[in-house]
Amino acid sequence: MIEIWRAIPQEFFWLFGSLVVLLGIASSVAAILARRPADEKKAASRANLVERINAWWVMIAILAVAFLLGPxxxxxxxxxxxxxxxxxxxxxxxxxxxxxxxxxxxxxxxxxxxxxxxxxxxxxxxxxxxxxxxxxxxxxxxxxxxxxxxxxxxxxxxxxxxxxxxxxxxHAPALLMLPLPGERGRNALLLFYLLLVVQMSDVMQYVFGKLFGKTKIAPVVSPSKTVEGFIGGGLAATGIGAAMWWITPFTPGQSAAISAVIVVMGFLGGLTLSAVKRSIGAKDWGVMIEGHGGMLDRTDSICFAAPVFFHIVRFFYTT
Amino acid sequence: MMRPSSALLVGVVKLLVGAYARWIGTTPGPAQRIYFANHTSHIDTLAIWSSLPRRLRSRTRPIAARDYWGSGVKKYIATRGFGAVLIDRAREDAASDPLEPLRASLREGDSLIIFPEGTRGASAVPARFRSGLYRLATEFPAVELIPVYLDNLHRSLPKGALLPVPLVCTVRFGAPVTVAAGETKEAFLERARAAVVGLADQAAA
Structure with a gap:
């Protein structure tokens, strides 16, 4: 048992600890918002916010357990x-x-x-x-x-x-099989890095879009995607990715460039799967995750970002 | 406390076909009920039963045909897993009434899941209903009759198929149907059938 715990890089506890703090803040803000009076439309969007945050708690818990139990x-x-x-x-x-x-x-x-x-x-x-x-x-x-x-x-x-x-x-979990310099447990950190940048990019684009969004990129395919949201959210996620260079084999500059690629691929994944969805006449892929739609609504950006990230790491960073 | 065999069964059903409940015309409550649904697949019974909240499952008993579910592993699943009431479809003994085990369960206060078509159809839209539903409705007027529509299960495991194709299936519960004063058997059965068909048009979300 102790052996297993030793094999987990220290960074994990920091990373998951920080996420718990972040989500804790988000939940508190949502709880305070929920007390303020609101009309029906605002109340509905707040309820959706709470649902989304709760789904995040579940996703983080599942991920943490999977990482702790091993590949x-x-x-x-x-x-x-x-x-x-x-x-x-x-x-x-x-x-x-x-x-x-x-x-x-x-x-x-x-x-x-x-x-x-x-x-x-x-x-x-x-x-x-x-x-x-x-x-x-x-x-x-x-x-x-x-x-x-x-x-x-x-x-x-x-x-x-x-x-x-x-x-x-x-290709996301396939990151675990790449021969990287250093200890074995560090591969899981790369997977964490990918998921973090993709999801932060989604969240930040949503937030920037709500705050500043005006110019729609592809109104027919995805009315919520705006130039302002993409640029603001994409830059924010790239910044977060660059700041996470210390858990990867990348330098800070490389980490920024790679995060930018992840952001662009994730954006294209969301857009393309949205086009597919609309071509078959559906709004959400499913109903599995409350507030988020289905599994594919949550993983569409990972599907597109994972193979490209995998190949970048494989070509430039494996031993 | 759920039996481990039941928990496993519900887990497998949810993994394969989702079985997401949509309460459109009613809410999940403790009232005694007869759920009646379209019948297209062997998983139908399990899908409706799994979609119910856990506290309702132990008091809700599906009806299963003895000729299919009555032996071996299937019998174990039916009786231990989801507490089915087994009935004889082919009436061998003319004197026995196949509805008798259903009446016994209703008298004990259990809810039932039945398929008034009697057999699995090839399409999702149900065929003509048989009279059992009308007889139970008139004998037990206090029991709520809830129409249920199952989508996609005919694609997942149709008649004659061995392996299911995993698909997302929703279980739609409609508003209760009652026998109107002076209504004929045929008129009631057609109205009950229409209540199930009407749920087919409700958007899945």
């Missing part, structure tokens, strides 16, 4: 996140009886295999398993069912969902 639990956690995200995607995507077997395989075979490949550190297969083998296998099985109605659009949608919710998302 296997972290992988299980992300595998479940992929499972729920794919479940939301497939629910909103039309399917026909011929798709049942490939879909079952995607959930019960492709997801476990992808995460076991990370756990056993087989980068070579991990990187091609879904884009090559799942890509070829799943439509073949569907074709054997001889149902040609909308065949291309059905299989294309399923492939796209699998790529985003499983392949892309799995």
């Amino acid at each position: 296997t639990m972290t992988l299980v956690l992300f595998a479940l996140a992929s499972f729920f995200a794919l479940r939301e995607f497939i629910t909103l995507t039309p399917s026909r009886p011929g798709d049942r077997l490939p879909l079952s395989l995607a959930f019960f075979m492709i997801i476990p295999v992808q995460f076991v490949l990370i756990g056993t550190e087989r980068y070579g297969i991990f990187a091609i398993f879904i884009p090559v083998y799942a890509f070829l296998l799943l439509p073949s099985i569907a074709a054997l069912r001889s149902d040609i109605e909308d065949f291309l659009s059905r299989t294309a949608k399923q492939q796209w969902g699998l790529m985003v919710t499983v392949y892309c998302l799995s």
Whole structure:
């Protein structure tokens, strides 16, 4: 038991401690706000704020437990996140009886295999398993069912969902298998760094957008995304990321640049998945997380930021 | 305190199909009720039961067909896991009334989950209802009749499928239906069916 505790870098306790303090402040502010009189619209937006903060408490608690229990639990956690995200995607995507077997395989075979490949550190297969083998296998099985109605659009949608919710998302915990200089436990700090920058970017863009947002970037796709929110929130998140350089192998300057890349990718992820969502006529992907919509509403930016961050670290910082 | 077998069962059902409750025309309360729903999948019973708040589950008993749920592992799940009332669909003994076990549960104060179509349909929209619902409604006028609509389960585990496809399913609870004074059996059954169909159009959120 003591061995396990020693393997956890000291920084973790500082990081999670700071997050608890931050969220504590947020909860207190929300509680004070809730006492002030308000009209119906304001009250609703405050209730939404409380829901969001409460969901953050749960997410931080789950993450802390997964990190403390080690890489296997972290992988299980992300595998479940992929499972729920794919479940939301497939629910909103039309399917026909011929798709049942490939879909079952995607959930019960492709997801476990992808995460076991990370756990056993087989980068070579991990990187091609879904884009090559799942890509070829799943439509073949569907074709054997001889149902040609909308065949291309059905299989294309399923492939796209699998790529985003499983392949892309799995690059976040895949950071744990990279051979970095220094102790093993420090890989988890990189995962923490990625999640922190992505989520701070989302929160800050939301806050800056509410305060200063005027010019809509893509009004049809996502009415809440504004130039002011993106620039203000993006700069704030980049600053936070730069300030966190000490938990990474990056210099402060590199950390700022890498955070900026994460911010841009996260923004594009939110925008693109919003476009997908709207093209199939939904407002939220699901109802899992109160105040936040579904799993995919919460992880869309991670899906896009994780693979790029993973490759930056792999190319420039692994030994 | 929930039995471990029940907790595990609810966990698996929620993992596979979500089973999120939407209380549209009523609220989850302690009143004795008969929940009646469209029937498209083997998970239907479990999905409705799992979507109920924990305190209501122990007093709510699904009806399950003895020919499917009556033996082996399935019997263990049905009786130990979710406290099902097993009934005979194929009436072998003409003298016995298949509704009798349901009446016994209602007299004990339990709520029931039933599927008035009697069998699983191919589409989400229910087929004609059988008369059992009307008979129970007239014999137990104090029991609330709650229409329930299950979406997406026919996509997850339709008739004849072995493996479920995990999908997000909502369980929509509508406003209670009562037998109007002088209403015929046919008119009541059609109105009850329409109450279930009407929930299909409610937005999932």
